[in-house]
Amino acid sequence: xxxxxxxxxxxxxxxxxxxILSTEQxxxxxxxxxxxxxxxxxxxxxxxxxxxxxxxxxTKQYIQTxxxxxxxxxxxxxxxxxxxxxxNPLSEETHERKLVKIKxxxxxxxxxxEKPNKIYEGTETRDNYQLAKKGQNKWNISxxxxxxxxxxxxxxxxxxxxxxxKTKEKEIIKNYLKPIEHQTQLQQNLRxxxxxxxxxxxxxxxxxxxxNPAASQQATDAAVFRLxxxxxxxxxxxxxxxxNFTFRPxxxxxxxxxxxxxxxxxxxxxxMSDGNEGWSCCMNYTFDSPGCIxxxxxxxxxxxxxxxx
Numbered sequence: 001x002x003x004x005x006x007x008x009x010x011x012x013x014x015x016x017x018x019x020i021l022s023t024e025q026x027x028x029x030x031x032x033x034x035x036x037x038x039x040x041x042x043x044x045x046x047x048x049x050x051x052x053x054x055x056x057x058x059t060k061q062y063i064q065t066x067x068x069x070x071x072x073x074x075x076x077x078x079x080x081x082x083x084x085x086x087x088n089p090l091s092e093e094t095h096e097r098k099l100v101k102i103k104x105x106x107x108x109x110x111x112x113x114e115k116p117n118k119i120y121e122g123t124e125t126r127d128n129y130q131l132a133k134k135g136q137n138k139w140n141i142s143x144x145x146x147x148x149x150x151x152x153x154x155x156x157x158x159x160x161x162x163x164x165x166k167t168k169e170k171e172i173i174k175n176y177l178k179p180i181e182h183q184t185q186l187q188q189n190l191r192x193x194x195x196x197x198x199x200x201x202x203x204x205x206x207x208x209x210x211x212n213p214a215a216s217q218q219a220t221d222a223a224v225f226r227l228x229x230x231x232x233x234x235x236x237x238x239x240x241x242x243x244n245f246t247f248r249p250x251x252x253x254x255x256x257x258x259x260x261x262x263x264x265x266x267x268x269x270x271x272m273s274d275g276n277e278g279w280s281c282c283m284n285y286t287f288d289s290p291g292c293i294x295x296x297x298x299x300x301x302x303x304x305x306x307x308x309x
Contacts, residue, residue: 201228258299263291 049057072095101107177185194201204227208220215223267281278285282292 197228200231204228204231256300260297260299262295262297264293264295265291266293 074095098107201224205220205224208223208227209215265279265281267279269277269287270280272278272283276285279289279292284292
C-alpha cells in the first residue's frame with residue numbers, strides 16, 4: 001500500500017510539473033485564442049502585419065536570408081499554388097531525401113563500360129564499293145578511319161602545299177637582284193655606255209675646244225657630259241614624240257555641252273491703249289511669237305541647288 005501511494009503521489013507531482021512547464025513555455029501571442037491573458041499591460045506593444053510597411057518586411061526578409069542563407073537547401077520550401085508537375089522530380093526533393101537515396105543505392109549511377117581499343121577500316125570512297133561488287137575487296141559497313149591513314153593523308157597534303165609555295169616563290173624571285181649585284185650591274189652598264197660612246201664624246205670635246213680654246217680640263221669634261229646628256233634626251237624625245245601624246249588630259253569626251261535655247265515672254269497678254277491685244281513686255285501683237293527673253297540651258301551642267309532652296 002505504501003509503495004502504491006508513493007507511486008501515485010509521484011505521478012501527480014510529475015503531471016503538475018509538466019503543466020507548469022507547458023504554461024511557462026507558451027508564448028503569449030496578442031490576439032490569439034491560446035493567450036492566457038485577458039488584459040494587456042501598458043508597456044505592451046503590438047503591430048499587425050497589415051500595419052507593417054511592405055518595404056520594411058522585404059528588407060527584414062533579405063537580411064535574414066543574407067545572414068543565414070540556405071546553401072544546402074535543407075529548409076522547408078514555401079507552399080506553391082502551382083499544379084504543374086516538375087520535369088525533374090529530383091530537383092524538388094530535399095537534400096536529406098537525396099542523401100537517404102544515396103545511402104540506399106538508388107542514386108548511384110552505373111560505371112560506363114570502356115569501349116574496345118579497336119579501329120575498323122572504313123569505306124569512304126566509291127572505289128571500295130565497286131571493288132567489293134567485283135569481289136576484289138570486302139565491303140565494310142563501318143565509316144571509321146584509322147588515325148595512321150589520316151596522318152599520312154595530312155602529310156601528303158602538306159608536302160604538296162609546300163612544293164606549290166616553292167614554285168610560286170621561285171617565279172616571284174626570278175628577276176630579283178641583291179643590292180650589291182644591282183650596283184655592280186649599274187656600274188657595268190655605265191662603263192659599257194662610256195666605251196660605246198667614246199667616239200661620240202670625242203667629237204663633242206673637239207667641237208667644244210674649237211669654240212672655247214682657253215677652257216680647262218674640268219670645264220671641258222663637264223661640258224661634254226652635259227652636251228651628251230642633252231643629245232640623248234632630245235633623241236629619246238623624238239622617239240616618244242606623238243601628236244596625240246600630250247601632257248594634258250583629253251576633256252573632249254568628258255566635258256560635253258548640250259546647249260538648249262529657250263524663249264519666253266515675261267509679260268502678260270493684254271489689251272493695249274490703241275485697242276489691240278499684245279504682250280505687255282515687248283509690245284508684240286502676235287500671240288504665238290517667240291519670246292523676247294532668250295535663255296541658254298546646259299543639260300550637263302552641275303546643279304548645286306538643293307531641295308531646300
